[in-house]
Amino acid sequence: MSFNPIASRRLWGNSTSVLRSASSSWRLNTPRSCGLATVVPPVTQDATGAKGPTAMVFMNMGGPSTTNEVHDFLSRLFSDGDLIPLGRLQSYMGPLIARRRTPKIQQQYSDIGGGSPIRKWSEYQCEEMCKILDQISPETAPHKPYVAFRYAAPLTETMYAQLLKDGFGNGKGGRAVAFTQYPQYSCSTTGSSLNELWKWRNRLEGKNADGEVDAAGAIKWSVIDRWPTHAGLVEAFAQNIEAQLKTYPEDKRDSVVLLFSAHSLPMSVVNRGDPYPAEVAATVHAVMKRLNFSNPYRLCWQSQVGPSAWLGAQTSDTVMNYVNRGHTDLVLVPIAFTSDHIETLYELDLEVMHEANSPGVKRAESLNGNPTFIRALADIAHEHLQEGESCSAQMTLRCQGCRSERCLEQKKFFAGERSHLVQ
Numbered sequence: 503m504s505f506n507p508i509a510s511r512r513l514w515g516n517s518t519s520v521l522r523s524a525s526s527s528w529r530l531n532t533p534r535s536c537g538l539a540t541v542v543p544p545v546t547q548d549a550t551g552a553k554g555p556t557a558m559v560f561m562n563m564g565g566p567s568t569t570n571e572v573h574d575f576l577s578r579l580f581s582d583g584d585l586i587p588l589g590r591l592q593s594y595m596g597p598l599i600a601r602r603r604t605p606k607i608q609q610q611y612s613d614i615g616g617g618s619p620i621r622k623w624s625e626y627q628c629e630e631m632c633k634i635l636d637q638i639s640p641e642t643a644p645h646k647p648y649v650a651f652r653y654a655a656p657l658t659e660t661m662y663a664q665l666l667k668d669g670f671g672n673g674k675g676g677r678a679v680a681f682t683q684y685p686q687y688s689c690s691t692t693g694s695s696l697n698e699l700w701k702w703r704n705r706l707e708g709k710n711a712d713g714e715v716d717a718a719g720a721i722k723w724s725v726i727d728r729w730p731t732h733a734g735l736v737e738a739f740a741q742n743i744e745a746q747l748k749t750y751p752e753d754k755r756d757s758v759v760l761l762f763s764a765h766s767l768p769m770s771v772v773n774r775g776d777p778y779p780a781e782v783a784a785t786v787h788a789v790m791k792r793l794n795f796s797n798p799y800r801l802c803w804q805s806q807v808g809p810s811a812w813l814g815a816q817t818s819d820t821v822m823n824y825v826n827r828g829h830t831d832l833v834l835v836p837i838a839f840t841s842d843h844i845e846t847l848y849e850l851d852l853e854v855m856h857e858a859n860s861p862g863v864k865r866a867e868s869l870n871g872n873p874t875f876i877r878a879l880a881d882i883a884h885e886h887l888q889e890g891e892s893c894s895a896q897m898t899l900r901c902q903g904c905r906s907e908r909c910l911e912q913k914k915f916f917a918g919e920r921s922h923l924v925q
């Protein structure tokens with residue numbers, strides 16, 4: 503995969519053009535056990551004014567890299583009360599459901615090549631982003647890449663222990679940015695990852711004589727909590743759609759239907775006031791605007807699990823309804839996840855495409871190692887580091903129907919100076 507920062511910068515050209523590497527004296531090694539680098543120099547301000555190192559922590563759900571990891575992945579997923587609330591039965595029911603579901607999901611991972619590629623892509627994206635950040639944000643360099651997954655290795659606690667080992671926190675302070683890799687915020691995804699990060703921060707950071715975290719020497723966290731309409735993200739999606747549209751004959755191109763597909767949410771979560779559906783719709787609108795609304799389009803929702811009501815229309819029904827009505831040229835666009843996973847490689851490519859049985863039904867590529875996308879990640883991080891805000895204003899507001907003490911305390915912590923806004 504080649505990366506050309508100059509070419510990709512030209513695409514939406516809004517960044518500082520400092521191409522000098524501020525961290526040439528401190529280079530990262532090749533990928534390691536948790537997407538982590540070796541020992542960090544102590545946190546100091548050097549002669550150039552650099553305030554690094556800055557830890558850049560990519561948060562995501564993760565996925566099993568091999569079929570042997572499927573059971574543990576599902577067990578953690580079904581034990582997560584922020585994703586699937588099972589009340590007092592959670593610790594009993596979670597592993598039970600996971601055990602029953604494992605063979606079916608193992609087969610799906612086996613059918614897509616034996617595992618989820620999310621770890622490979624996350625480590626690559628984070629390391630490449632940090633290299634660009636070292637160039638465009640020398641004042642916060644060096645930037646160190648870390649990956650923290652919610653349900654698979656490298657888990658949040660592994661990442662946190664590595665941060666401490668690398669010289670951050672535990673009395674030494676230092677700065678870390680929790681960068682969600684879900685562009686659109688949901689309390690079931692980014693919210694859950696932040697709750698987990700907050701939990702391990704309280705468990706692993708050094709305590710004072712009263713048993714409380716010694717805030718002065720602990721890691722100073724800030725959060726990039728959403729980026730649904732960032733120009734670089736929109737550009738990367740638009741380019742992938744344009745590339746797929748070019749595969750249709752010119753006279754048919756304008757009538758190809760674009761079907762944006764996002765992971766659905768249970769209606770109970772939607773009705774609680776979760777911001778995700780509106781933010782996904784905002785991404786779709788921004789991408790269509792960038793494409794000058796060249797094609798007809800719809801947003802639909804996939805991957806619902808279990809018997810409760812979920813947000814629709816479902817992607818598979820949508821495709822079949824359109825195909826049966828004669829719209830046999832359709833491009834599916836996964837819009838809420840930045841790398842491939844079973845929802846794209848299995849559900850869309852194998853199930854939906856197979857059922858549609860039409861050569862005109864295609865899928866836009868996922869962002870994966872796309873240089874335009876990685877450049878966008880660096881610009882988002884750079885803007886965040888320059889602004890100096892602990893999180894977005896939007897993160898300070900809880901959902902209308904939220905009853906979770908965990909959400910409340912987590913938001914108060916990560917909101918930092920904005921914490922008076924959280925109620």
Ligand SMILES: C=CC1=C(C)c2cc3[nH]c(cc4nc(cc5[nH]c(cc1n2)c(C)c5CCC(=O)O)C(CCC(=O)O)=C4C)c(C)c3C=C
Pocket residue numbers: 563564565566576579585586603607618619620684688690691765766767768771778807838839842843844845
């Ligand atoms: C933006 C993305 C996602 C949202 C929002 C989301 C919400 C959500 N998911 C479940 C239940 C399950 N999700 C599962 C797998 C899974 N989920 C996402 C993304 C989002 N989920 C991805 C990318 C994946 C696949 C991971 C990979 O392939 O690497 C699963 C496990 C698979 C299965 O058993 O079918 C479950 C279960 C809920 C309940 C929920 C909202 C509350």
Ligand code: FES
Pocket residue numbers: 689693774776899900901903904905906909910
């Ligand atoms: S559920 Fe959304 S803030 Fe708690």
Ligand SMILES: [Fe+2]
Pocket residue numbers: 765805
């Ligand atoms: Fe999911």
